[in-house]
Structure formats: C-alpha cells, structure tokens
Amino acid sequence: MAAPRKVLMLCGDYMEDYEAAVPLYALAALGITVDCAAPGKSPGDSCLTAVHDFLGFELYTELTGHRFTITADFAAASADPSCYDALVIPGGRFTEQLSADAAVVDLVAAFAALRRPLVLTCHSQLLLASAGGLSGGVRCTAFFSLRHVVEMAGGTWVDPEPFGFCVADGHVLSAIGWPAHAQIVAKLLDSMGERVVVDAGRGGGQRVLVLCAVSCLASPFPSPLAVLLLEVCLVRQPLVAPPLILIGRVQDYVDDCEANVPFRALAGVGCHVESACPTKRKGESVVTAIYDAATPAPPGATVTVSEERRGHNFVVTADWADANADDFDCVVVPGGRAPELLVTHDRAVALVKEFADKGKVVASIGQGHLLLAAAGLLRGRKWASGVPMRVVSRLAGAEAVETDGAVVDGGLVTAASWPDLAQFVARVLGLLGISVSF
Secondary structure, eight states, X not given: OOOOOEEEXXXXXXXXXXXXXXXXXXXXXXXXXXXXXXXXXXXXXXXXEEEEEOSSSSSOEEEEEEEEEOOSOHHHHHHOGGGOSEEEEOOBTHHHHHTTOHHHHHHHHHHHHHTOOEEEETTTHHHHHHTTTTTTTOEEOOOGGGHHHHHHTTOEEOOOOSXXXXXXXXTXXXXXXXXXXXXXXXXXXXXXXXXXXXXXXXXXXXXXXXXXXXXTTOOSSOOTTHHHHHHHHTOOOOOSSOOEEEEXXXXXXXXXXXXXXXXXXXXXXXXXXXXXXXXXXXXXXXXEEEXXXXXXXXXXXXXXXXXXXXXXXXXXXXXXXGOOGGGOSEEEXXXXXXXXXXXXXXXXXXXXXXXXXXXOEEEEEGGXXXXXXXXXXXXXXXXXXXXXXXXXXXXXXXXXXXXXXXXXXXXXXXXXXXXXXXXXXXXXXXXXXXXXXX
C-alpha cells in the first residue's frame, strides 16, 4: 500500500481566503494530510485571510475573510521538505513579505529542487521567482500584474485565459487565482500520482446541483468575472461518466465556503457541478457571507454568535428551469442566511424532497438544514447540526443531533458548519462512489 500523501501549505496574514480553504478542505476530504505553516506563528495560532473579488471597480476589492488555523511549525516543516509530496502557496499580499524572507525562499527552492509539485495562484508566483525557480523558460501564469515579474525571472508568460485555466509545466502548477481551483485540484492529484476511481455499481459518476438564493438586498453590480467563470464551473476531469451535482439553490448571503468549497472540490475530482437560484439567471452572481470572528476571542471568553461579513461573488451556472432532479445525482444545500429565502420558494422545498424521493444524495450544511426540515426529510433521521438549528431539528423530529464532523443517514449527508467541510465533502464523495488511489 502506498504511503499516505502529505502536503504543506505556506500561510500568512491576508492570504486569499478561497485559495487557502479550497485546497485544504478538498485534499483533506480525499485523505491527504495538509500541514498549514506560517513563519512567526505556532500551531494553534491563526492567520486572517482576505477575500479578493471585483465589486464594480477597476481592480479587485479586498475584504476581511476567515481566521485560518495554523497546524504545523514552520521551522520543523522547513527542516525536511522531502517528507511532503507537494507545496501549496495561496495568493495574497502576504507573499510580498515572504518573498524577502530567506528561510521561506530557501523552502520554496528546496521543493523546486526536489521537483515536488508547487501550486502557485494569483501573486504567490513571486516566491518562486525569488527562489530562482522560473529560470529556463518555465511556463507560468498569474494575476496580470505579475507578467513582467515572471519574464524578468526567466519564465515564459502564459495568458490566464480562461480564468479557470491551470498551467502545468513539469512540477509547477500556476493559475490566476481561485477561479481555477477545479483544474488545480485535478492537476495536483495527477502530479502526485493519484487516480480518481468511480464505483460503477454506484452510478459510475454523478452530477451535482448547488442551490442558491437571492435577497432583496442584492448588489445591482454583478461581478465582471461572471461570464468568464461560467467556463470555470464546467471544468472537470474525465471519469467513466461525468458526475452531475447540483449545488444549489444559492441566493444572496449564502455561506461563502459552504457553497464554494463543495463546488470546486467536487469538480476537481471529475464531477459536473452546477449552481441554480430561483430568482437568478445563468451567468448572474449572488453575494456570499462569511461567518467568523475577525479577531480572536479574549482568553476565557466564548463567542456564541459569529459576525457576518461580505464574501466573494458566487456565479449561477444554470437556469432554474434546468434544475431537475432527474438530471442530477446529488443536491447540495449550503448554509448562511440564504436558506431563509429558499424556504419561501415552494418549488425549492419540493425539489429537495424530489431528490430524496428518487433516491438521490441530499447534502446540507449549516442553515441549509432548514430546507430539509421543511421538506420533511429529518423525521427519525440522524443528522449533524450546530446550536442555530437545534430547535429546528427537534421540531422536525430528528432522532439525534451530532455537533461535530458530518453524519450520513441513508442518502442524507449533514454537517454543522464550514469547519466540517472536509468530512462533509468526503461523505458526499463516498455516497457517490468516488475515491482516489495511488
């Protein structure tokens, strides 16, 4: 049996939120250990992430993201890079600081010398340039402002078109940023020698639908990335048959990570993933929300309610009329405040029930459970829920409530909140018959 795979993620304050979260949860869901290390921080400390998206201005806007927990000691990780199978460096402003840190540059150079896969997104290509790893004409893409940096470092610039494009040149995997995560995950798995396996007895691959919702407070300015991102959402790795997954119904103030992580992670292993919203057309976007504390709680204090902040834009990839249970194998209902709107749409509730009645996988996380309760899917079932949905679970007749991880009961997958995303995605993949082998 092959040794378990292990990946190092280089972290720092104001690294891009998605570019840290998606690799972490997607790889962990596949059984790959991800060590998160940052210079000057110890295990248990946290890094504050940044949300980068276009909000109607000429350049992307930076918003406050999640607090991201450090799990490994940087010095210990740097002492023996050979114990890792790959290095992931998210984008963000922290890379400018680290590009002048000799210990960090040496670490990146060591991975390049070992020819272990290096995942670089947005601005983190600056670190490989500083380490001399682009010399000799290495093909590389990045955010547009880094074109001259790539060329001055001896690399060959590749335009990031479409935005979902991941450039692979030997061990160097580069992309403009988080829109390319489906290809990034797929190419990283391939470069690590992993093969996606689909259990033909469980359908031979699935389509997934993500449900979204929109509130009356929606921004009148859709993301200028929306049309380009439509191509990104359909990128998939070939399987016996492309899995069909509906992540949806999404509406405004859907939880940022609870919508995006399953969307990108499932697409990265070959699933065909779509998102739909009862009040939005294909190509429009919804605004997401982040639920986390911007600053750590004081010692001894307990934070009972997370603050809400605006997150990324999330693109609707399918018209509502095309969201049919017969065409998909799984529906994912993210949380946030969006389910409060979804539950007012009778067809949204009926669609979730139809998935269950037809023996399809129904997966819900956080406040997405409100739709499952309205559809009568929780009576006598075991499910995972946090405090906000505890009364709902009792009124809906749930048999038991688990507060950590993800719970499977028949074709139903539930999790309490975004920190449980790795287990949540893993349980969905298990029911869809998808795994990886080395």
